[in-house]
Amino acid sequence: MPNVKPFDIELWIKTIPTGDFHYKDVLDGNIDAEYYGKLRRIMHDLCHSA
Numbered sequence: 255m256p257n258v259k260p261f262d263i264e265l266w267i268k269t270i271p272t273g274d275f276h277y278k279d280v281l282d283g284n285i286d287a288e289y290y291g292k293l294r295r296i297m298h299d300l301c302h303s304a
Contacts, residue, residue: 258285260296267300 258281266281277297285293
């Protein structure tokens, strides 16, 4: 995940899921568990930026 940017996650959310999903499913589950904290922070920021 070091090279994954918030834009990549936002694009995935806008184009791939067809309903509810768990944060661990983002980017088709290709994010190592050690980066879940960073992923949750990015998703939090995306949800609260609007």
